[in-house]
Amino acid sequence: MTPLPRPEVARSRLRRGAVAMTALALAGGAAVAAAPQAxxxxxxxxxxxxxxxxSGGFGANIDIKNLGDPISSWALKFSFTAGQTVAQLWNGTVSQTGSNVTVTNASYNGGLGTGATxxxxxxxxxxxxxxxxxPAFTLNGVTCTGSVTTSPSPGPTASPTRSPSSSPSPTRSPSPSPSPTASATPTRSPDGGGRPRxxxxxxxxxxxxxxxxxxxxxxxxxxxxGIVQTNxxxxxxxxSKDRWVEAELANYAKVLPNLRRHNPNYPDASYLQSVVRVGNENSADLNVAPPDMATKNTPxxxxxxxxxxxxxxxxVHITVWGGANTVASALWRLKTSYSAADYKRAVSKVRIYCIWxxxxxxxxxxxxxxxxYINEAYRWDNVWDYQSLSGPSPDYVKAYMTSSWLDTNVKSGHGPLGAMYPQSFVSExxxxxxxxxxxxxxxxxxxYTLGGWGGRSVFDDPANKPNHLTDSTISDDGDRNKxxxxxxxxxxxxxxARMDWDVASSYSGANHQPNAxxxxxxxxxxxxxxxxxxxASPTTDPDGNALSYHWWEYGDADSVSAKVSVGNATSKNAAGFVVPNEPxxxxxxxxEVxxxxxxxxxxxxxxIFTIVQ
Structure with a gap:
């Protein structure tokens, strides 16, 4: 996804729970194109x-493979035989009448070429x-049989896969690897559709x-x-030899049934374990360029x-908590051992966030x-690391990082995963x-230049390194950690609240985010x-709680030089401001709700308001 286009910025900051229980049904079938084909x-x-x-619920995946001519849209039909119902579906649209279910494609996965899934x-x-x-499936009205049939029927062939330029982001899904056929990298829609990878x-x-x-x-x-263990x-x-990830996943599996009562999108522990890999843990490679690394081609x-x-x-957001040598080696191999087209496509998808x-x-x-696109973060160190001991942030912020807060909200009485938290103070x-x-x-x-819970960055040297971002040269309101x-x-x-979900066996037993x-x-x-x-009249709260509202200008993240004053800033639907004269x-x-x-x-x-003449 290409970062949002930004107009020229005038400020100096521009240097800126059963596990894997499977009932597997394999079938082939006729996938008929929308228009008749010769x-x-x-x-x-x-x-x-x-x-x-x-108890009372289950998750399932349906993999569809087209063996015939390309199709531009599809409808999959099947019937349950034991009274099951579909409660929530992703990567398509569902309707159900009695036992009969129809699933139609989403806007981005209707086109299936021959052999596409x-x-x-x-x-x-x-x-x-x-x-x-x-027991059976039909695709576009033809029963799935596992064979390919040919039928003469004059007319144009089906439309090819939807143009990437018209492909919106995928819808939110707990499926870890949906496979839309579009090859472009769309921007996530403003309503938040399409979960990040x-x-x-x-x-x-x-x-x-x-x-x-x-x-x-x-x-x-x-x-x-993926979860990749490095040095x-x-x-x-x-x-990796300590198997600490496996130990945490084992306790994640124990609290997963409760977590899913609050959000059904949590993945299976077995799935997360299936994407755990070991990367480069060779100490001799810490400061060696990828061509000369002793350890290559790791899982x-x-x-x-x-x-x-x-x-x-x-x-693909690659969040680097330790060293980045494994990522560097992957990109080097893509550049030197794969086609130019593959390399270009791969690099266009990568978003790297390095903690130093x-x-x-x-x-x-x-x-x-x-x-x-690579971000090097610096200014978190007096906030998310040992914040209870040092740092310039206000006392009301530090109160959320103390050992007392941690013990009350995470370590004690919040299930086996919270009890594993290894520190006596917040150190993340x-x-x-x-x-x-x-x-x-x-x-x-x-x-990442928009700013959010993960900080705010700027493009460091656009002329020489156009995709390198950092937070080391900027501040919010003059505070380099704010x-x-x-x-x-x-x-x-x-x-x-998420920790409360671990032990709240009913939805009403914990709090949930308002829907701003x-x-x-x-x-x-x-x-x-x-x-x-x-x-903000459309705002709702899933728990029926009372809501307070605050509208404010994020002046450090935008580009106007004037300070924008929001009137009635705590009103739900009567706030406003006057646009400054800065085309x-x-x-x-x-x-903020x-x-x-x-x-x-x-x-x-x-x-985001863009000022035009």
Missing amino acids: SAAAGCQVAYTITSQW TQVGFNGTWDDKSNPAP VIALTDGEVDDRSTMIRFLHYTSDFDVA SRYQKSGH GEQLIINTLLDNDPRP YQDGGGQWIEDNIREA GDTPSFLHEIANGLDADED MYWRWVPAAQNDFA KVNGSLRRNVSPGQVISLD GKQIHIIL TDNGTPALTSYQRI
Whole structure:
């Protein structure tokens, strides 16, 4: 996904629970094109897999493979035989009448070429007695048989796969690897559709183990494509041999049934385990360029390559908690051992967020893979690492980082995963790397320069290194750490609520984020002097809590030089401002909505106003 276009900025800052229980049904079938074809060949194969099952509910994936001529749209039909129902489906649209189910394609996965596959998934209900797979499937009206048939029928062939330029982002899904056929990298739609994809690289240090506990609680918000264990200058040999990731996943599996009562998008522990790999843990390679590394072609490196080359058009956020040598080696292999087209496609998808450069890999990528979007974060260290002991942030922020807060909200009485938190105080130096991918409404995963829970960056040297970002040269309101600490109370309360989900066996037993919404588009063109009304009337709260509203200009993230004063800033639907006379500049207005639940939770919407004549 290409970062959002930004107008020229005038300021100096521009240097800027059963596991894997499967009921597998394999079938082939006729996949008929929307328009008749001359000597049209048709055929498909369908695999139905129950991925997880718990009392009253289950998850399933349906893999569809087109064996015939290309098709431009499809409808899959099947019938349940034991009273099951589809409660929520992703990567398509579903309707159900009695036992009969029809699934039609989403806007981005209707086109299936010969041999192409796509996957839909769903959460359903069952009676806890019997949950058989549907006995048969039809695709576009033809029963799936596993064979390809040819029928003469004059007429034009089916339309090819939808043009990438018209492909919107995929819809949110718990499926870790949907396979849209579009090859472009679309921008996520303003309504938040399309979950970010994430690969986490970890050196297994004690703060990584703390960060991983938080990470697992947010796997409902993004698709985890991989967890790769590496080393760093501080953990020279890595820690994969300790099997600490496996231990945390084992306790994640124990709390998963409760987590899914609050958000059904949490993936199976078995799936997460299936994407754990070991990358380069050779201490001799810490400061060696990829061509000369002693350790190459690791499983972790190959997972990165495979993910960047797959058919999913979404960006891949590679969050680097330790060293980046494994990423560097993957990009070097893509550049030297794959086609120019594959390399270009792979690099266009990569979004690298490094917590410092903890080996030579980050700098090598910056210098040699200049097309790669890579962020080097510095200013988190007095916020997310040892914040209870030092740092310039206010006392009310520090209160959320103390050992007392941690014990009350995470370690004690919050289930086996919280009890594993290894520190007696909040020490999560790697947590900022994935906070942009959390579904809080700030949409900072689209462009790290927008600013959000994971900090705010600028393009460091656009002329010489156009895709290198950093936070080291900027500040929010003159405070070089505020770009992080301003969000800490909201982020910590949100984590505390997730920890409550671990032990709350009913939805009503815990708090959930309000659903902040605004009337009108989130991207608007406006004119100098125009009076803008701000309206959050569509906002709702899933728990029926009372809500408070705060509208404010994120002046550090936008480009106008004038300070924009929002009138009635705490009003739900009567706030507003006057557009300054600065054509070509942008105004970022943040809607912040907080409920009165326990803990109080906050969600956001960001409206970007571009001033035009």
